[in-house]
Amino acid sequence: MNFRAPPWRHQHLLDVAGLAADELARVLELADDMAASLRTRTRRDELAGQRLVTLFSEPSTRTRLSFEVAARALGAEVSHLEPPTSSMVKGESLVDTVRTLAALGADVLVIRHRRGGAPALAARHFPGHVINAGDGTHAHPTQALSDLYTLRRRLARGLSGARVTILGDILHSRVARSNAWSLTTAGAQVTLCGPAEWLPDIATWLPNLAERVAGGASPPAVRVTTDIDTALSEADAVMTLRIQNERLSRTGGSRARASRLGPSPAEYVRRYRLTSQRLALARPDAIVLHPGPVNEGVEITREVSSGPRSVILDQVANGVPVRMAMLALLSAAGAATGSGARD
Ligand code: CP
Secondary structure, three states, X not given: OOOOOOOOOEOOEOOOEOEOHHHHHHHHHHHHHHHHHHHHXXXXXXXXXXXXXXXXXXXXXXXXXXXXXXXXXXXXXXXXXXXXXXXXXXXXXXXXXXXXXHHOOOOEEEEEEOXXXXXXXXXXXXXXXXXXXXXOOOEOHHHHHHHHHHHHHHOOXXXXXXXXXXXXXXXXXXXXXXXXXXXXHOOOEEEEEOOHXXXXXXXXHOHHHHHHHHOOOOOXXXXXXXXXXXXXXXXXXXXXXXXXXXHXXXXXXXXXXXXXXXXXXXXXXXXXXXXXXXXXXXXXXXXXXXXXXXXXXXXXXXXXXXXXXXXXXXXXXXXXXXXXXXXXXXXXXXXXXXXHXXX
């Protein structure tokens, strides 16, 4: 069965902030179609004859593997460039590496990088499609799309008006930043909760979101609080986050760094770990999400992460059809407009 994707105006997927509500809906609808193909093991060929290369300079299990599964399910060839064994260790720049991959025939580049903005830099030098698989504290667009898909499927009331609480190290989380955009764009009300040191100034963290808040939506599209009881009260969904230990010492100057190290692990556990007792503050049918990887016992107890309200493994599984949808849309954009497609 062949699928003719509708026109898509973006050449790359660098940030979910910038996708409009109708574009998010299109991704989710196409992901439903992809999920049906996966269930029935129907072969698809949207990426037949195309080459996808992954370039991950940070560790990954879910994102890299699900891109590989998704690309193969659409008929693409997949290769992995491993930065530690590539010529990057001999001093080759990211730009030269990207140009080299293009010269070797790569059509799609999936890139994860510790520096925010690295995928955007790659996109300026790559004639095909670049997908950001997570860059520093900036963005993780396909994780946010997978989470949106999971929430749409699992929330009985749907996304519009749903109360979603994101809990933990918000400031250093690219997942939180991308989810704040996609969830509010889809009509959800988002509460960001964590220690004061790890809460962002929305105006600098996500200016477009700040405009949305300043626009006076009622009830507000996004709330920020240090009070976990308030944040959990009446929540339809709770997303816990891993503490981004690898980023705590990199953000800002020395004074800023000291203030952003945040509470000790023991203090964090005491004040913010999601336990069954705390989850009882949320709605009786509230679901629990975590983008992974989970540090059980720190941000969430095993009882909750493996309990009946956890949809954490759904998030993982849904990453495949959602990434298939994104790949098919970008491929169709390339076919429709060539390199003239916008980012
Ligand atoms: N959520 C996420 O990005 O997981 P990985 O680091 O395993 O890809």
